Amino acid sequence: LTRQALGLFKSYGFGVAIATKSPLVTRDNDLLAGIQQRSPVIVKITITCADDQLAQIIEPRVAPSSNRFAAIKELADCGIFSGVLLMPILPFINDTPANIKDIVVAAADHGARFIYPAFGVTLRDSQRLYFYDQLDAHFPGIKKEYLRSFGNAYSCASPQAKSLWATFTRECQRQGLLYKMEDII
Numbered sequence: 001l002t003r004q005a006l007g008l009f010k011s012y013g014f015g016v017a018i019a020t021k022s023p024l025v026t027r028d029n030d031l032l033a034g035i036q037q038r039s040p041v042i043v044k045i046t047i048t049c050a051d052d053q054l055a056q057i058i059e060p061r062v063a064p065s066s067n068r069f070a071a072i073k074e075l076a077d078c079g080i081f082s083g084v085l086l087m088p089i090l091p092f093i094n095d096t097p098a099n100i101k102d103i104v105v106a107a108a109d110h111g112a113r114f115i116y117p118a119f120g121v122t123l124r125d126s127q128r129l130y131f132y133d134q135l136d137a138h139f140p141g142i143k144k145e146y147l148r149s150f151g152n153a154y155s156c157a158s159p160q161a162k163s164l165w166a167t168f169t170r171e172c173q174r175q176g177l178l179y180k181m182e183d184i185i
Contacts, residue, residue: 002021002028003031003115005107006028006032007031008029008033008040008111009035009110009174010031010034010035013038013039014035014039015035015040015041016032016035016037016039016040016041017040017041017042017043017044018043018044018048019045020043020044020045021045021059021062021063021068022062022063022069022071023045023063023067023071023074024082025043025045025071025075026071026074026075028151029049029074029075029078029080032075032078032080032154033078033079033080033087033119036079036080036081036092036162037067040081041077041080041081042081042082042083042184042185043080043081043082043083043086044083044084044087044116045068045071045072045082045083045084046059046068046084046086046087047065047068047069047084047085047086047103048065048086048088048090048094048108049065049099049103050099050103050106050113051063051099051102052064052065052104054094056092056095056158057138058093058094065106069106069109069110069132070105070110072084072107072110072112075111076110076111076112076113077111079146081113082111082112082113083107083112083113083114083115083116083117083177083178083184084103084107084114084115084116085113085115086100086103086115086117086118086168087116087117087118087119087121088118088120088122089117089118089119089120089158089164090121090122090158091120091121091145091146091149091150091156091157091158091159091160092139092142093139094147095119095158095159095161095164096160096171097163097167099166100117100164100168100171101117101167101171103170104168104171104175104177105130105171105175107164107175107177108175108177109123112177112178113177113178114178114179114183114184115168115172115177115178115179116179116181116184117164117179119157119158119160119161119164119165119168119173120130120155120156120157120158120161121156122154122155122156123150123153123154123156124154125152128152132146134161143145149185
């Protein structure tokens with residue numbers, strides 16, 4: 001279905017913005033390149049962790065981060081404007097300066113043009129119980145931190161958000177990556 005939709009975008013001269021966690025997006029490099037000849041194309045691939053093992057816990061049933069970085073490289077090698085959606089960054093789990101820096105460096109090494117971050121997570125009522133069950137299963141004791149820090153809040157920003165932003169922007173500038181939405185779009 002996606003390939004057929006992209007064919008229609010190309011035929012009618014529309015641009016496309018894709019947000020995905022799947023390296024399968026590279027299957028359509030030819031169509032994306034064709035669309036990009038006349039209209040804007042942006043591919044955003046979600047990456048939450050530089051470490052594949054932690055990523056598999058946080059994002060089960062999704063391709064490892066290394067495969068997603070490889071997809072960004074393939075897109076970049078085809079001249080397609082692509083980068084990283086750095087979200088969610090889970091408080092007390094992957095909200096470390098080392099993780100953020102490693103993602104920025106890997107993104108640059110794989111040809112990403114941008115990274116757009118969100119240093120936190122949103123929890124809707126319907127997903128909170130499942131999320132907390134997963135915290136208990138994989139990160140014992142962290143649920144107590146969430147309850148203490150956020151209660152039933154929808155938006156759970158990392159307590160380190162300010163320092164993470166400083167690390168992130170410094171490393172993006174060093175690597176020559178766009179990170180402000182107005183520059184990316």
